[in-house]
Amino acid sequence: MTTHENVLKILHLNDLHSHFENYPKIKRFFTDHADGFSDVLRFDLGDNVDRSHPLSEATLGRANVSLMNDLALTAATIGNNEGLGLQKHMLDQLYDEANFDVVLANLKDATGAEPVQPAWAIEKKQVITSFGMTIDIFGLTARYPLAYPHMGWDILDPESVLAAQLSASEADFTILLSHLGWRFDEAAAARFDNLDLILGAHTHHVYEYGKYINGTILAAAGRYGEHVGEVTLVFDDAFQVVQSDVLAENTRNLAIKPGDKSFAKSLVAQGHALLRQNKITTLATGISNDFPDHLATQFVADIFSDFYAVPAVIMNSGMIVRDLPRDLTMDDLHEILPHSIRLVKFTVTGLELRKIMLEIYDVGSYLRTQRVIGMGFRGKVFGDIVTRGVAVRDGQIYYQDHLISDEKSYQILVPDQYYFASYFPILKSSGTAEIQFPRFMREIVAESLKAEK
Incomplete structure (x- = not known):
């Protein structure tokens, strides 16, 4: 019963x-x-x-x-x-x-x-x-x-x-x-x-x-x-x-x-009040992320390069959601880099790097104004491709200002979103990839800038 x-x-x-x-x-x-x-x-x-x-x-x-x-x-x-x-x-x-x-x-x-x-x-x-x-x-x-x-x-x-x-x-x-x-x-x-x-x-x-x-x-x-x-x-x-x-x-x-x-x-x-109590640093001046220079993205890319001792960084300007203020707190960094994203170090040949750069600029031009959702991204649009240490000039690929060799090995850092998403299949299938655990991007910036104080 x-x-x-x-x-x-x-x-x-x-x-x-x-x-x-x-x-x-x-x-x-x-x-x-x-x-x-x-x-x-x-x-x-x-x-x-x-x-x-x-x-x-x-x-x-x-x-x-x-x-x-x-x-x-x-x-x-x-x-x-x-x-x-x-x-x-x-x-x-x-x-x-x-x-x-x-x-x-x-x-x-x-x-x-x-x-x-x-x-x-x-x-x-x-x-x-x-x-x-x-x-x-x-x-x-x-x-x-x-x-x-x-x-x-x-x-x-x-x-x-x-x-x-x-x-x-x-x-x-x-x-x-x-x-x-x-x-x-x-x-x-x-x-x-x-x-x-x-x-x-x-x-x-x-x-x-x-x-x-x-x-x-x-x-x-x-x-x-x-x-x-x-x-x-x-x-x-x-x-x-x-x-x-x-x-x-x-x-x-x-x-x-x-x-x-x-x-x-x-x-x-x-949350904002608690994060504001965490002072990161005072910069010489605020840094804009406006087109075409995207200085804030370049600034952050340089920090990533120094932190992981990898000469070249490729990232999209949309990762930096707003300009960097002169007086920088963790509250600012949480809004500027809100993503649950880490970096990935790729080790590739020069031939692979040549194909990767072509793909990133080609696909990136399509993604530029796209609203990106998922894979840890918490920004608005993808934005422009910004590079540090690697560049395309007159159809040639330069790594640290030297023409690349097809047989030589090179290292680049990219957001792990590029690795997990389907945007860049050539990149994903090239060389070896090492996700840089355990820090998120904003944690790297905060740790680096505090260490410089």
Whole structure:
């Protein structure tokens, strides 16, 4: 016999990316929709932190965790914005004040002799409902094997980890907190018979009323707090689901309350105030990024060249979102270089460099006025190609003012966006590429200019 008490309520959000404008609605939803239920689980599925927001930048995500605490979460897992958007020592401190568990099984600390579970995360969480049902909760994040090892982490294959965990599970019900994307989730649902519920993230997909594959329930709530997820499950006395209701509620349908907008604005203001306290340097004069010289882009390119001891830099002027003021703070740098972008060092032959330069100028002329979205770029338009240490003059390629030789090797620095995006296929297939971990571009500028003071 099924009773009203055999009900499990699950509330979830994912990929907030520090879009706090919807946070008050989400918080009320979590509170209101838990009311009257004895068994409620609340989850965040990663990419809550996005350092494009000034408060997330100023606190390195700890302000996000404070707001997550107010949601009374059962558990959270991490996304790539936490895992790769924060340097290792930052991530190691991110959840120091968390009142919830971080569940994550496929990321290991690789700084010791053997990879070990991070101190801030557990591989599995188990809860028991008021009606006696045992639930195993697993958490997995997207695998970036070219990135995580350079950040001090060992990233494991999520499918293999999940297979081992499910094989060992004796729980009545299993939940996967997945920051893996819809393709993985749907394939996992088809493969594993004892995977009961997948709460999805990473690819910003929405299952408005859920999806059902091989007896597995899938739920996902998009991105930016534009949706918030709710799953209501009714069980019989054998702990089998007899009724399921899944909803990704569009937060536009939720009431706006007095103070919602001012709350979001106050978080932005707090972030700016904290960042302004971090003084970087006083320049001899402000530096414009106006066409045709793009002096600010040249200035930053010179810093990159010196920092990594690579003679040549190629970048687009749109990376520099506004002019550099004379008195430079971290708040300015966060607005000037807001991107989650690092640099990549390519080592190529002169012949390859010749083809790369032709491609970059050719494709760059098309991209010049294009609005660029994704791959960590947080600017407006692509802008003009700016080079330091390498140039095209009269159809010839010069490297440090010397004509290149087809057989000789050369090194260039470019934004990692050029490596991850599809704009420059010749560049991506040329020579060897080394992503320069762990610093973002603005961190390089800040560190370099502070060192010169």
